[in-house]
Amino acid sequence: MLHSSLASTVHVRLANYADPDDAKAVVTMLDAYAQDPMGGGHALPAHAREQLVPALAARPFAFSVLAFAGTQQGSEAVGLANCFEGFSTFACKPLVNVHDLAVMPGHRGLGVGAALLAFVEGIARERGACKLTLEVLQGNAKAMRLYERMGFASYQLDPQMGHAQMMQRWLR
Template sequence: MQDIRAATLDDIAALTELERAFPEEDRFSQRTWARLMRGNSAILLSDGDGGLTGAAVLLFRRTSRVARLYSLSVAEAARGTGLSDRLLEKCEDISRQRSCCTLRLEVRETNSRAKRLYERHGYRVMARAAGYYPDGEAALKMEKPLSGLSREVQ
């Protein structure tokens, strides 16, 4: 099993490389990664034998108890291993630790694999946003109420 850890500025090149396999409009630049790391966020990574295998980005607002899963990426070679489940669970735990009561996200309407992941974890569609992505595709806005203590605290 791969360990999940917090990202550092030293990971920016590997994060950029991880996303190279994704559509260009879905990738973050090195500048964006650096901005995210300096902001009110949590960036989690999973390392494997061949390098970075997955990443998740959580965004927080100081005045809100709602966290936002901004991105969850898993390398092609690590798909089907349960890594996306583990990253998502860790994001939920971190959100609870920060006293958030809800985790929200957006997912491409055509991304059936991701939609199944989120539904399996209790996320429900709250709205559809037409033309949400730069290529014009719609997004499904999903959320999950977070209750109880984090797994690490229990």
Template structure:
């Protein structure tokens, strides 16, 4: 039996539930020790005016069932805006009820209505269930793309150490 899933925009009041979901994802992947964010970080940066990201909350019977966090992006090659899904989570007791699919489809539709023409995301290399889920939705893995990142000390060194030919930063 599929129950009614309600999807709504995330608000600052959802910060604790969103953070709990992020911690649960980290636990599932064995990476919870790498999570430094707090509910206050999420409320300040993502659920406030001028936000760095936005989210959708899924509820079943008034209970938190899942969430999808995403942000706007732009492809200079495609010449159009898009979205990048940062996190997608469904509470274990609600899995199998198409909550994740509905969240991804709603995020894509919302982005399309704002003029977006694509959706991107990254999946943990060992998370085969998520990879299969996204492929079933038609979100393909592209061998040609690789994600590169600078975090923590590497980011700080990059940001504070570079000078161009004229000695300016």
């Protein structure tokens, strides 16, 4: 839930990749996230800044959600969720993965992340998705608390086999 002081000044909506202002907001927010310790601490490479929005727009199962603070005429982007529709083979239904969730430092803890996730959930429900997924660093306690409040939990298929773990392998 948005804190009452922010409720009237934060607007959450689907990003329009064809709109130059939205495109700029997506790149600016993702670059700020990338430079944050929770995003790796390094600016996006020039190629990613230049090609991100066209690459997202070319993927029919990608969507981004932006949160803006201020008035409609004078607002600034303060939150971003980049999402991708996937597919749950066990449920035989779509799922939505929240690949990036970023809130500008001065707006953290004020409900912006919860508002982004609630908006993403609405889109997921419209698409008939069976679940939302995301990954979070173990050391990001604030984000973990938010996700748990929003109903997320680590998962296991068989308790004897333990919890699932996200892994990666870079392809060079």
